[in-house]
Amino acid sequence: MSDRVLAAEPLSASPAGPAASPHTDAGDAGYRKDLKSRHINMIAIGGAIGTGLFLGAGGRMASAGPSLFIAYAVCGVFAFLVVRALGELVLYRPSSGAFVSYAREFMGEKGAYTAGWLYFLNWSTTAVADITAAATYAHFWSMFSDVPQWILALIALAVVLAANLISVKYFGEMEFWFAIVKVAALVAFMLVGIFLVVTSHDVGGSTPGLANITDHGGVFPNGMMPMLLLIQGVVFAYASVELCGVAAGETENPEKIMPKAINSIMWRVGLFYVGSVVLLALILPYTAYTGDQSPFVTVFDKLGVPGAAGVMNLVVLTAALSSLNSGLYSTGRILRSMSLAGSAPKFTGVMNRGGVPYGGILLTAGFGVAGVLLNYLMPGEAFELVLNFASIGIIGTWAMIMVCSLLFVRRAGQGALVRPAYRLPWAPYTQIVTLLFLASVLVLMWMDGGIGRTTVNCLPLIAAALVGGWFLVRRRVRETAGDRD
DSSP states (O other), rough: OOSSSSOOOOOOOOSSOOOOOOOOOOGGTTOOOOBBBHHHHHHHHHHHHHHHTTTTTHHHHHGGGGGHHHHHHHHHHHHHHHHHHHHHHHHHSOOTTHHHHHHHHHHHHHHHHHHHHHHHHHHHHHHHHHHHHHHHHHHHHHGTTTSSSHHHHHHHHHHHHHTTTOOHHHHHHHHHHHHHHHHHHHHHHHHHHHEEHHHHOTTBBBOOOOOOHHTTOOSSSOOHHHHTTTTHHHHHTTTTTTTTHHHHGGGGOOOHHHHHHHHHHHIIIIIIIIIIHHHHHHHSSSGOOTEEEEHHHHHHHTTTTTTHHHHHHHHHHHHHHHHHHHHHHHHHHHHHHTTTSSSSOOOGOOOOTSSSOHHHHHHHHHHHHHHHHHHHHTTTTTHHHHHHHHHHHHHHHHHHHHHHHHHHHHHHHHSSSOSSOOOOOEEEEEEEHHHHHHHHHHHHHHHOOOHHHHHHHHHHHHHHHHHHHHHHHHHHHHHHHHHHH
């Protein structure tokens, strides 16, 4: 089998089932199908509720005001389109290599190489953001206030890494319960928030209601531009939505499980992200929130309920650990797919007895250790710095997914394969609009100035690193392809 399917006869497929694929991926061998329907459903939920909401919403609310809910809604729509496109590819051919495997099929090894390393950029920097967030949350409690941030970050990394290396079943169970905690906490917050608004209960000297919006500058207290400039950070909040596509390679009957899990993402975005931000704006003026504390903790802290703020802080700590857990899991699988194709180090393709590609997981964790050093050197700016570089990785990953989807639809139009019944609607216009949106996010990052502009200015360096890396691995890639042939 070559690294790229150049031609194929028209294939038959059941309308309700996955379309048959002539492409095989060596990286899919050796995994255990231990993830159940409940795991996939909760992984999809966990991917839609991450650190970007629990920690990042506070600073963004302080900057853009109530208009933040518009940014979350817009980004949520495009996040859904991306995961819907990935879902169609998954039903066509489930693979633990996910979009890297699809890039290999439709774009060749250069495409797979680019998609894989952009994804690694995403999660290696996100891992730094997650352990930074975990350390920040831990400082809420007085018992940890004197512990240096870098030590807390190191502990968080060590705990999650140990659990991730055992087996996929442990990952699935951990993510299942992490997601349940996050959902339960958000539901509890929303119920409490609705009660506070309906009863106009005093919260830290402020009366919940529309007055907290209308009397403080309205929906756009600082104009529309701050909301637009925050979109690149809001994109980070949805960084894990593609995770369910990676997990599909380790579950039975993905054609039955995936559509339900993916379709539910849309209403979750509307309920948890948009609904939570609207409630936050109604409960307190936007000026009450800060970037160094979760906005949910701020509400319960000002509410004065004994222990409530501590419980909510524990929940947001769980969200950070959940995101870190997901990042180690997904990069391990992606790097193994790349390793067996020759475009990643050989050790990242090694599995343990539990069917876990521990080499790739350890490589990502190694960058997490670099994040520990970053927390030591610049604890105040660590989160914002890595957030911007993670956003570059996310934008690149989502763009590659949509390009793969475009090529997939084109190939289907040529009669070389059959699209499954579960499809991305309005293709190919959906993919094109999404790609234009992602390009606009880069423009907004540059317009934001500061670290955002510095990050965009680093794009030529990232491109040069990818090109240089390809020249280093291309010989091994060709030799590996020859061995497959």
